[in-house]
Amino acid sequence: MKxxxxxxxxxxxxxxxxxxxxxxxxxxxxxxxxxxxNLDDELVEFYVGLAASTNTSGPAHGMCFKTYALDEExxxxxxxxxxxAMISQGTTGLVTWEAGLxxxxxxxxxxxxxxxxxxxxxxxxxxxx
Numbered sequence: 001m002k003x004x005x006x007x008x009x010x011x012x013x014x015x016x017x018x019x020x021x022x023x024x025x026x027x028x029x030x031x032x033x034x035x036x037x038n039l040d041d042e043l044v045e046f047y048v049g050l051a052a053s054t055n056t057s058g059p060a061h062g063m064c065f066k067t068y069a070l071d072e073e074x075x076x077x078x079x080x081x082x083x084x085a086m087i088s089q090g091t092t093g094l095v096t097w098e099a100g101l102x103x104x105x106x107x108x109x110x111x112x113x114x115x116x117x118x119x120x121x122x123x124x125x126x127x128x129x
Contacts, residue, residue, distance in 0.1 A: 005043065013079045016064035017054045061085045068101065070108060
């Protein structure tokens with residue numbers, strides 16, 4: 001887990017502190033239920049410091065990085081800087097919508113449909129351009 005949390009990609013394009021704090025809380029809770037696993041002191045210290053300085057109650061807001069995996073085998077990723085709230089600055093255009101991710105997955109599984117073409121999804125309700 002330390003390898004993921006402190007990985008160069010994660011530190012360069014860090015998700016929100018709220019997300020990391022809630023993720024680590026869930027991870028630590030699950031580990032504590034396992035008898036044969038010891039928690040890493042550095043990871044616990046990182047979580048405690050983050051949890052003490054992060055508000056995890058109420059709605060999320062502010063910009064953060066989100067990483068979407070396109071291809072697990074080649075480790076192809078798309079990193080976007082997005083608003084955490086669904087509606088921000090009077091628009092819904094600062095977030096990636098689930099439908100856009102499904103559209104991207106579809107084209108990844110059927111590349112011959114768009115091979116040699118340019119695709120722009122804009123304002124069709126998918127949210128991924």
